[in-house]
Amino acid sequence: xxxxxxxxxxxxxxxxxxxxxxxxxxxxxxxxxxxxxxxxxxxxxxxxxxxxxxxxxxxxxxxxxxxxxxxxxxxxxxxxxxxxxxxxxxxxxxxxxxxxxxxxxxxxxxxxxxxxxxxxxxxxxxxxxxxxxxxxxxxxxxxxxxxxxxxxxxxxxxxxxxxxxxxxxxxxxxxxxxxxxxxxxxxxxxxxxxxxxxxxxxxxxxxxxxxxxxxxxxxxxxxxxxxxxxxxxxxxxxxxxxxxxxxxxxxxxxxxxxxxxxxxxxxxxxxxxxxxxxxxxxxxxxxxxxxxxxxxxxxxxxxxxxxxxxxxxxxxxxxxxxxxxxxxxxxxxxxxxxxxxxxxxxxxxxxxxxxxxxxxxxxxxxxxxxxxxxxxxxxxxxxxxxxxxxxxxxxxxxxxxxxxxxxxxxxxxxxxxxxxxxxxxxxxxxxxxxxxxxxxxxxxxxxxxxxxxxxxxxxxxxxxxxxxxxxxxxxxxxxxxxxxxxxxxxxxxxxxxxxxxxxxxxxxxxxxxxxxxxxxxxxxxxxxxxxxxxxxxxxxxxxxxxxxxxxxxxxxxxxxxxxxxxxxxxxxxxxxxxxxxxxx
Numbered sequence: 001x002x003x004x005x006x007x008x009x010x011x012x013x014x015x016x017x018x019x020x021x022x023x024x025x026x027x028x029x030x031x032x033x034x035x036x037x038x039x040x041x042x043x044x045x046x047x048x049x050x051x052x053x054x055x056x057x058x059x060x061x062x063x064x065x066x067x068x069x070x071x072x073x074x075x076x077x078x079x080x081x082x083x084x085x086x087x088x089x090x091x092x093x094x095x096x097x098x099x100x101x102x103x104x105x106x107x108x109x110x111x112x113x114x115x116x117x118x119x120x121x122x123x124x125x126x127x128x129x130x131x132x133x134x135x136x137x138x139x140x141x142x143x144x145x146x147x148x149x150x151x152x153x154x155x156x157x158x159x160x161x162x163x164x165x166x167x168x169x170x171x172x173x174x175x176x177x178x179x180x181x182x183x184x185x186x187x188x189x190x191x192x193x194x195x196x197x198x199x200x201x202x203x204x205x206x207x208x209x210x211x212x213x214x215x216x217x218x219x220x221x222x223x224x225x226x227x228x229x230x231x232x233x234x235x236x237x238x239x240x241x242x243x244x245x246x247x248x249x250x251x252x253x254x255x256x257x258x259x260x261x262x263x264x265x266x267x268x269x270x271x272x273x274x275x276x277x278x279x280x281x282x283x284x285x286x287x288x289x290x291x292x293x294x295x296x297x298x299x300x301x302x303x304x305x306x307x308x309x310x311x312x313x314x315x316x317x318x319x320x321x322x323x324x325x326x327x328x329x330x331x332x333x334x335x336x337x338x339x340x341x342x343x344x345x346x347x348x349x350x351x352x353x354x355x356x357x358x359x360x361x362x363x364x365x366x367x368x369x370x371x372x373x374x375x376x377x378x379x380x381x382x383x384x385x386x387x388x389x390x391x392x393x394x395x396x397x398x399x400x401x402x403x404x405x406x407x408x409x410x411x412x413x414x415x416x417x418x419x420x421x422x423x424x425x426x427x428x429x430x431x432x433x434x435x436x437x438x439x440x441x442x443x444x445x446x447x448x449x450x451x452x453x454x455x456x457x458x459x460x461x462x463x464x465x466x467x468x469x470x471x472x473x474x475x476x477x478x479x480x481x482x483x484x485x486x487x488x489x490x491x492x493x494x495x496x497x498x499x500x501x502x503x504x505x506x507x508x509x510x511x512x513x514x515x516x517x518x519x520x521x522x523x524x525x526x527x528x529x530x531x532x533x534x535x536x537x538x539x540x541x542x543x544x545x546x547x548x549x550x551x552x553x554x555x556x557x558x559x560x561x562x563x564x565x566x567x568x569x570x571x572x573x574x575x576x577x578x579x580x581x582x583x584x
Contacts, residue, residue, distance in 0.1 A: 384452020488520030
C-alpha cells in the first residue's frame with residue numbers, strides 16, 4: 001500500500017472516529033441535561049404546591065385563632081353556649097356564618113366537646129347534628145412536612161348543601177368558661193384551585209383511594225388499566241409509561257369517618273423532551289454527515305498533494321553542505337519517504353567529509369580560533385536542520401500519516417536555516433566580510449531562530465523598537481544563546497523564554513532589550529566569572545567561543561551583554577541594543 005493511501009485512510013479514521021464519539025457524548029449529555037431539567041421542574045412544582053398548601057394552612061390557622069379570640073369575647077355567644085339562653089340560639093346558629101365571611105374562609109364549624117355542631121357557616125342546616133369523629137381525627141392527623149402551626153392540618157370531605165366537597169381544614173381548640181369547644185375551619189380544594197397551584201408545564205392532581213379528585217376523565221384516558229388508585233407506585237409507573245415525569249407525596253385525608261391517605265401528584269409531559277431530542281438527533285446527524293464529507297475531501301486532497309512537498313523537501317535538503325557528523329538518515333523504504341531518506345543520507349555524508357576537511361585546514365593554517373568560530377556558527381545553524389530531519393525520519397517510520405503536516409509545520413525552519421547557512425558561508429568565503437547594517441525587527445528574527453527549538457517561546461512587545469544592525473549577526477547571537485539554553489536544560493527538559501521589549505536609558509534614550517531565560521542547571525559564581533572568556537567551556541566537545549562571539553557581535557551593534565545565573569535555578573542572558581530612533 002502506497003503512502004498516499006495510508007495517509008488517506010489514516011486521515012479518514014482520525015477524523016471520523018473522534019467525530020462519531022464526540023457526537024455520541026454530546027447527545028448523551030444534552031439528553032441527560034434535559035431530563036434533569038424536566039425532573040427538577042416536576043419536583044419544584046410539587047414543592048410549590050406544598051408551599052401553597054402550607055401558606056393556606058397558615059392563613060386558616062391564623063384566621064381561626066382570631067375568630068377564637070373574638071368568640072371568647074362575645075358575651076351573647078357565651079350566654080348562648082354556657083348559659084343555655086334559648087332566646088340567643090338564633091345568634092349562635094349565625095355566629096359561624098358571620099365569622100366565616102369576615103375571616104374569608106369557605107368552611108367554618110363550631111362543635112361541642114362531644115362533636116355536636118353548635119354553628120356551621122358553610123352548611124347552616126347542620127345545627128345540632130353530631131360529628132364526633134372529625135375533631136379527634138384532625139387531632140391525630142400528621143402532615144408530611146412539619147408546619148409551624150398550633151393546630152392540626154389535613155384534607156377532609158365536608159358536607160355542603162350540594163353534597164360533599166374536599167377542603168383543607170384546621171382544628172383550633174376554644175375554651176369558654178372552662179368548657180372546651182372545637183373550631184374547625186378551612187378552604188375548599190377543587191380542580192380549579194389545584195390548577196392555580198400549577199405553573200410552567202407541570203400539572204397537579206389529588207388522588208384518593210376512590211380515584212382522582214379532579215380531571216377524572218384525563219386520568220382515565222391515560223391510565224385505563226389502573227384499578228387501585230391508592231397504590232402510589234403503580235400510579236407513578238403508569239404515568240411514566242404514558243410519557244410523564246412524576247413526583248408524588250402522601251397527605252392525610254379524612255373521609256367517611258376515618259383518617260386515610262391521599263396522593264398529591266405533580267406530573268409533566270415528556271413530549272417536548274422527546275421532540276427536542278429528535279431535533280437534536282437530526283441536527284447532529286446532519287452535522288456529522290457534513291463533517292464526514294469534509295473529512296473525505298480533506299483526506300483525498302492531502303494524499304494527492306503528498307508527493308510534491310516531499311520532492312521539494314528533497315531538493316532543499318540536497319543544498320545543505322554541513323551537518324552534524326552523528327546524523328544517520330539511511331532508510332530501506334521504497335516509497336517517497338524512502339527516497340527522501342536516501343537523499344538526506346547522501347547530504348549528511350557530504351557534510352561529514354566537509355567537516356573533516358575543515359578541521360584539517362584549521363590545523364594546517366594555525367587559525368584555531370577562526371576555525372572554532374566557523375565550526376561553532378555552522379553547528380548552530382545546522383542544529384535546526386538536524387532536528388527537522390530527525391523529526392521527519394521518526395515520523396516516516398512511526399507516523400507516515402502525519403508526514404505531510406509535519407513537513408508543512410517544519411518547512412519554514414528548514415528554509416530559514418538553509419538561507420542562514422548560505423549567507424554565513426558566503427561571509428566566511430570572503431574572510432573579511434562587510435557588515436550589512438540595516439533597520440531590523442529583532443522580534444521577527446527571534447521568532448525565526450526559535451522555530452528550530454521546540455522548548456522555546458517568543459514574546460515580542462508591540463512597542464519594542466527596531467534596531468540598526470546586521471540581521472545575520474543578530475541571528476548568530478540568537479542561535480548561540482538558544483543553543484546554550486537548550487543544552488542547559490539537559491535530558492529532563494524544561495522551558496526557554498525569549499522576550500523582546502522596550503527599555504529606557506536616562507542618558508542614552510530608548511533601548512531594545514533581548515532576554516533569553518531558561519530553567520536549566522544554571523552556573524556557579526566561578527563559572528559565571530569566566531563564561532565570556534575565549535575557549536573557556538564546561539561542555540564536552542564545546543568550543544568555548546559561544547558567549548565571546550555573542551559579546552563581540554553585540555558590541556558591533558552597540559549592544560551590551562549581561563548574564564545572571566544560579567545553580568539549579570537557570571540562567572538569564574540580557575542583551576541591550578540602542579533603538580534605531582536613537583541613532584537617527
